[in-house]
Amino acid sequence: MVKEIIEPRGIPKPMGPYSQAVVTTGGKLVFISGQVPEDALGNLVGKGDIEAQTRQVLKNLKIMVEESGGMVADIVKITIFMVEITASSYEVVGRLRKELFGGGYPASTMVEVNRLASPDWLIEIEAWAVV
Template identity: 45%
Template sequence: MPRNAIHSDKAPAAIGPYSQAVRCGNLVFLSGQIPLSANTGELVLGDIAFQTRRVFENLKAVCEAAGGSLADVARIGIYLTDLGHF
């Protein structure tokens, strides 16, 4: 089954040899996201709520580039470095 890389200019570029997402048949697998600005590629400053919103804005942009939306997402894994933010 062919794999096709997905790219959105509205989300930060993938770091290293990665893609923002990959389509494999009818499924799309999004890469992990950190709170980077799509415009500058810099880490956004702010509290955990602000950074989380930035991550979901990035995910939304990649979903849309793949022809879908966040409403189509089946699973999201979130990793925290400080459980005090939970």
């Protein structure tokens, strides 16, 4: 898969670790359902702790893309759902995304929602990858 990051002039630079657009050629498209802050046994990780929950969600995303035959760099789009976006939670999620992706960031949308499927979940992330 060939991936090209698009950051055109004439629009604002990204506010965080994401790309305005990603163009790919070749490969298979993989749609990864929203990953939640639960471990392999279905146990909640980090009740009330956005950093612990985000780490688990990103770990689950990594597992999913690898099981699909790809790697983290193959993720081209993420959608982040959070029950509360504050300056602090935005910083935490951004920092952990930088750790995971290390540059060449996927296109990204972050939205605040009233709640997720479990009242204990603070974050859920879905992804698209090209492997």
